[in-house]
Amino acid sequence: MTEKNQQHAQRMAKKKAVIDKKIAEADKDKGLLLVLTGNGKGKSSSAFGMVARSLGHGMRVGVVQFIKSRTDTGEEAFFSDCENLDWYVTGDGFTWDTQNKEQDIATAKKGWKIAQKMLADSSYDLLVLDELTYLLKYRYLDSDVVLKDIASRPLMQHCVVTGRAAGKSLLELADTVSEVVDVKHAYRDGVRAQKGIDL
Numbered sequence: 001m002t003e004k005n006q007q008h009a010q011r012m013a014k015k016k017a018v019i020d021k022k023i024a025e026a027d028k029d030k031g032l033l034l035v036l037t038g039n040g041k042g043k044s045s046s047a048f049g050m051v052a053r054s055l056g057h058g059m060r061v062g063v064v065q066f067i068k069s070r071t072d073t074g075e076e077a078f079f080s081d082c083e084n085l086d087w088y089v090t091g092d093g094f095t096w097d098t099q100n101k102e103q104d105i106a107t108a109k110k111g112w113k114i115a116q117k118m119l120a121d122s123s124y125d126l127l128v129l130d131e132l133t134y135l136l137k138y139r140y141l142d143s144d145v146v147l148k149d150i151a152s153r154p155l156m157q158h159c160v161v162t163g164r165a166a167g168k169s170l171l172e173l174a175d176t177v178s179e180v181v182d183v184k185h186a187y188r189d190g191v192r193a194q195k196g197i198d199l
């Protein structure tokens with residue numbers, strides 16, 4: 001072994017010891033609250049990745065899609081027939097499409113009732129509350145109620161919340177938070193939503 005190679009091996013051995021120690025220290029299991037926020041693309045699709053992972057492990061999953069009214073997405077076509085999965089689309093569309101605040105609030109409350117049932121049901125291992133942040137931002141739902149319902153879910157139940165502009169109290173409650181940064185999006189080059197990528 002050359003001297004350079006030996007130095008590299010020593011550095012890697014040290015690094016491995018540090019990493020192994022950290023892995024050994026992380027020995028807890030817990031139902032996690034994950035928040036995927038930010039203006040970049042990849043929040044909901046990441047949540048659906050965790051749905052796939054969970055189903056692959058034979059876990060039971062619930063998905064509530066707030067805001068969105070479209071039922072022609074690839075994820076719904078693929079997942080909604082899956083065993084162990086309950087999928088609800090509760091939105092009527094974006095606020096600028098519905099243009100009716102009272103209706104938006106009623107729809108939000110109806111959607112939250114579905115989520116509440118799942119959050120109280122320990123047979124669900126993973127819940128995805130897709131685009132929930134908007135209902136809190138626009139105050140369509142009482143943030144105290146929503147956070148309390150999420151916080152008091154079964155101990156081992158994972159919950160993924162997606163949507164832009166997640167509020168401070170939700171971020172504080174979360175165990176894992178990722179902010180997707182909008183560096184570039186093809187839409188700004190005039191490319192419409194592409195099947196498999198955007199829907």
Ligand code: ATP
Pocket residue numbers: 039040041042043044045046162164180182185187188193197198199
């Ligand atoms: P995805 O569902 O693709 O993971 P997302 O959940 O991060 O996206 P949303 O804000 O829910 O993002 O928007 C969903 C749709 O809007 C997708 O078609 C996505 O490609 C598109 N989109 C997301 N971010 C941007 C952006 N910064 N500019 C333009 N379009 C975007």
Ligand code: MG
Pocket residue numbers: 043044045131162163
């Ligand atoms: Mg989304």
